[in-house]
Amino acid sequence: MDYKFTTKCIYGDNTNNTCENTGAISFPIYQTATFAHPGLGSSTGYDYSRLQNPTREQLENVVCSLENGFDALAFSSGMAAITALMELFHPGDHVISGNDLYGGSIRLFNHINRKNQITFDFIDTSKDDIEKHITPSTKAIFIETPTNPMMNVTDIRKVASIARKHGLLFIVDNTFLSPYFQNPLDLGADVVVHSGTKFMGGHNDTLAGFIVVNSKELSEKLRFIFKTVGSGLAPFDSWLILRGIKTLAIRLERQQQNAFAIVQWLLTNEKVKNVYYPGLPDHPGYEISKLQSSGFGSMLTFEVESADLARHILGSVKLIRFAESLGGVETLITYPITQTHADVSDEDREKNGITETILRISVGIEDISDLINDLAQAF
CATH class of the missing domain: 3.40.640.10 (Type I PLP-dependent aspartate aminotransferase-like (Major domain))
Structure with a gap:
């Protein structure tokens, strides 16, 4: 069957x-x-x-x-x-x-x-x-x-x-x-x-x-x-x-829903310079994503106005955890330049846009109001 x-x-x-x-x-x-x-x-x-x-x-x-x-x-x-x-x-x-x-x-x-x-x-x-x-x-x-x-x-x-x-x-x-x-x-x-x-x-x-x-x-x-x-x-x-x-499908639906909400909140924050998420209509890969994927996922990356602010956010989140990895029910925030991409050369990181102002979030299944409130206080 x-x-x-x-x-x-x-x-x-x-x-x-x-x-x-x-x-x-x-x-x-x-x-x-x-x-x-x-x-x-x-x-x-x-x-x-x-x-x-x-x-x-x-x-x-x-x-x-x-x-x-x-x-x-x-x-x-x-x-x-x-x-x-x-x-x-x-x-x-x-x-x-x-x-x-x-x-x-x-x-x-x-x-x-x-x-x-x-x-x-x-x-x-x-x-x-x-x-x-x-x-x-x-x-x-x-x-x-x-x-x-x-x-x-x-x-x-x-x-x-x-x-x-x-x-x-x-x-x-x-x-x-x-x-x-x-x-x-x-x-x-x-x-x-x-x-x-x-x-x-x-x-x-x-x-x-x-x-x-x-x-x-x-x-x-x-x-x-x-x-x-x-x-x-x-x-x-x-x-x-x-x-x-067993719960992959229902987790992904909730995580994507939360990701969309966080993306919209980040877009209204004057301290955020760029948001990278394929589900945004102005993302270069948006149309291709719609053709080859049934969703946009729950991973997002954003750029803040300064390295000091990025470090401040990492030290100030409470519900969201500053940790490597992704895809779990817990929302995690990562600093690629010192974590996932620490072994990549400075030249290659710079070429790809991975700078001291870049943060990556893996969005979990928590209540979205709690996640946004935590981001707001961290900013």
């Missing part, structure tokens, strides 16, 4: 999981490292939890269903997922990447993958000519949309067309919108990655990462890497993310 999204958040595509025969409503945590075999040459289908575990398998089935993929793999963190993904490439390969990515991705590319002789061009994929950067050694295009933290929007269908034309792997980090608001595989991407720590888990209580692929070939390659490098998600953490995903 073809279930709707909110139903798939709870069951995936399979309401009768063959691993679970006790009738438990909450899928059990199979907290075991290994599995016994009935005899030589026979198996229950499970051997060792690094390879497969029923709790993680259930989570992977749900995530695969939400992204309309062929297969999904659950990792110990978002960065573990991207690290494993980069093992698809070889020395001498070239990757075209967005220039406004999560700082951890940039750190991985520049300090680990470059060491392994993979080369990168970092460009603004929302407006630069991607084809101009393609060389005979180019193997992939890697983007975030919207980007972290400047909320630039890239046309996924357009980039997918370029990737197909040149035989390139097309990878989309879909963390900011989650599969509830955006499904890159449906738009032509080959691979979707997520920091499951964020909206998927939704409660700031565990780490996780996902790779979702559109083909058997990619699944087989990544499953081999997955079992070899050993960064699969543990059973208890798999259960926590399963529990979080």
Whole structure:
């Protein structure tokens, strides 16, 4: 049966999981490292939890269903997922990447993958000519949309067309919108990655990462890497993310509603110079967002009149917490220049607009009047 999204958040595509025969409503945590075999040459289908575990398998089935993929793999963190993904490439390969990515991705590319002789061009994929950067050694295009933290929007269908034309792997980090608001595989991407720590888990209580692929070939390659490098998600953490995903749709609706209200409040504040949110009609990516996404999400970035004011706000919020991460039910405010993008060079931060006056908010599900009152007193 073809279930709707909110139903798939709870069951995936399979309401009768063959691993679970006790009738438990909450899928059990199979907290075991290994599995016994009935005899030589026979198996229950499970051997060792690094390879497969029923709790993680259930989570992977749900995530695969939400992204309309062929297969999904659950990792110990978002960065573990991207690290494993980069093992698809070889020395001498070239990757075209967005220039406004999560700082951890940039750190991985520049300090680990470059060491392994993979080369990168970092460009603004929302407006630069991607084809101009393609060389005979180019193997992939890697983007975030919207980007972290400047909320630039890239046309996924357009980039997918370029990737197909040149035989390139097309990878989309879909963390900011989650599969509830955006499904890159449906738009032509080959691979979707997520920091499951964020909206998927939704409660700031565990780490996780996902790779979702559109083909058997990619699944087989990544499953081999997955079992070899050993960064699969543990059973208890798999259960926590399963529990979080059950409320993904209703959380995202409330978070987006709150985000719109905060954006409108910020726009009326004379101490705010710019607000970056794809849901604003004057945002450069607004029309593209309407075509490729079903919502604008709950991430927003804004620029205040001075660095002193930015630091004052960070030290003055009470209900909103000054913390890294995003996507949880709690509203968090982040200072990208010293937190998420501290390892990005000053030159690259400046080029992307990440300055001492930039703040990023991940909007939660609190009462909106409490959030706005907290911002007002912090200002």
